[in-house]
Amino acid sequence: xxxxxxxxxxxxxxxxxxxxxxxxxxxxxxxxxxxxxxxxxxxxxxxxxxxxxxxxxxxxxxxxxxxxxxxxxxxxxxxxxxxxxxxxxxxxxxxxxxxxxxxxxxxxxxxxxxxxxxxxxxxxxxxxxxxxxxxxxxxxxxxxxxxxxxxxxxxxxxxxxxxxxxxxxxxxxxxxxxxxxxxxxxxxxxxxxxxxxxxxxxxxxxxxxxxxxxxxxxxxxxxxxxxxxxxxxxxxxxxxxxxxxxxxxxxxxxxxxxxxxxxxxxxxxxxxxxxxxxxxxxxxxxxxxxxxxxxxxx
Numbered sequence: 001x002x003x004x005x006x007x008x009x010x011x012x013x014x015x016x017x018x019x020x021x022x023x024x025x026x027x028x029x030x031x032x033x034x035x036x037x038x039x040x041x042x043x044x045x046x047x048x049x050x051x052x053x054x055x056x057x058x059x060x061x062x063x064x065x066x067x068x069x070x071x072x073x074x075x076x077x078x079x080x081x082x083x084x085x086x087x088x089x090x091x092x093x094x095x096x097x098x099x100x101x102x103x104x105x106x107x108x109x110x111x112x113x114x115x116x117x118x119x120x121x122x123x124x125x126x127x128x129x130x131x132x133x134x135x136x137x138x139x140x141x142x143x144x145x146x147x148x149x150x151x152x153x154x155x156x157x158x159x160x161x162x163x164x165x166x167x168x169x170x171x172x173x174x175x176x177x178x179x180x181x182x183x184x185x186x187x188x189x190x191x192x193x194x195x196x197x198x199x200x201x202x203x204x205x206x207x208x209x210x211x212x213x214x215x216x217x218x219x220x221x222x223x224x225x226x227x228x229x230x231x232x233x234x235x236x237x238x239x240x241x242x243x244x245x246x247x248x249x250x251x252x253x254x255x256x257x258x259x260x261x262x263x264x265x266x267x268x269x270x271x272x273x274x275x276x277x278x279x280x281x282x283x284x285x286x287x288x289x290x291x292x293x294x295x296x297x298x
Contacts, residue, residue: 020183023174028081032073032167037191040069044194053200055140063198067154069191070162077166105230105239108272109246112219113254115268116261125260132255151252156244163188164231164240177228177280181273185221192220205257215262222269223247229276233283 023029043066050059120127140147163184171180195201196208206212226247230239247269250256256265 020175020179023171024183026170028077029167029170031080032077032162032170033187035076036069036073036162039072040066040191041194042066043069044198048194048198054198055200059198064154066194067158070159070167072162074162074166101234101239102242105234105242106246108226108230108276109243110250111226111272112223112247112265112268113250113256115271116251116256116264117254119264119267120256120258120261123260125264126258127256127261127264129255129257132257133253134255136252136255136257147252148249151249152241152245155248156241160227160231160237160240160244164227165237168228168231172228172232177225178277181221181224181228181277185224186217188224189217189220192216202252206262211259212262215259215266219262219266219269222266222273225273225276226269229280233280 043062047054047059047062047066052059054060054063117128137144137147140150171184192203195203198204206216227240227243230243251265
């Protein structure tokens with residue numbers, strides 16, 4: 001794709017799925033996904049077979065381990081290919097702003113919940129419920145501290161070293177931000193599939209074949225843009241972790257559980273993704289990207 005073309009041009013004029021199939025079939029990407037999905041789905045499958053909620057023994061350790069699938073996949077691939085140099089963002093810090101990059105990353109992660117809160121308040125729909133938020137926080141083993149630690153570890157810390165630290169450089173070596181997000185976003189949502197069947201999880205409360213499940217798919221795909229943008233433009237893994245953490249934290253704390261709130265959260269993430277894709281395109285015009293992950297092996 002020419003750097004001066006509109007950021008949607010690569011989708012309009014390239015054969016659908018052709019490039020994605022080629023990229024995802026490359027051994028570094030394919031093998032990482034095989035290890036990640038096999039480990040996570042295997043652990044969550046055991047947790048599913050255990051009686052009771054995912055917070056009960058003996059299923060809890062397997063549930064926790066499952067969230068580390070992307071990190072395990074990245075570790076296995078780096079061990080498997082020890083000569084491969086560490087891949088990272090190509091233009092980290094190229095976004096010029098006076099705000100701390102990590103503060104901006106926190107704002108990106110909070111955007112969906114903020115827009116959802118404002119939209120539900122404006123339209124009179126069911127929105128913020130601090131009572132429900134407090135109940136959600138204390139529901140996790142009865143401790144707010146454990147809730148915050150678990151929200152940070154299970155997702156941001158357990159996933160981002162794999163998804164962003166390993167997989168994204170390989171995808172961005174061959175794909176634009178938009179194509180990468182459209183290809184990887186649904187895959188990221190699919191990785192969560194077993195959680196829809198484990199009693200007590202957030203995904204289980206949505207339902208897999210429901211408007212809640214569809215909203216989850218859309219939100220996750222749109223969130224991919226924000227997390228990927230933070231990784232490349234704001235400060236690597238710490239910035240990506242901040243976006244992911246705030247995106248997981250605020251809906252629970254604010255009690256944004258109604259269908260209207262979830263729908264507006266998805267709308268907010270979509271609007272944010274469009275703004276970030278446009279900003280990403282302008283950054284690429286100012287500083288041509290010869291290779292996003294030049295160190296990544298073909």
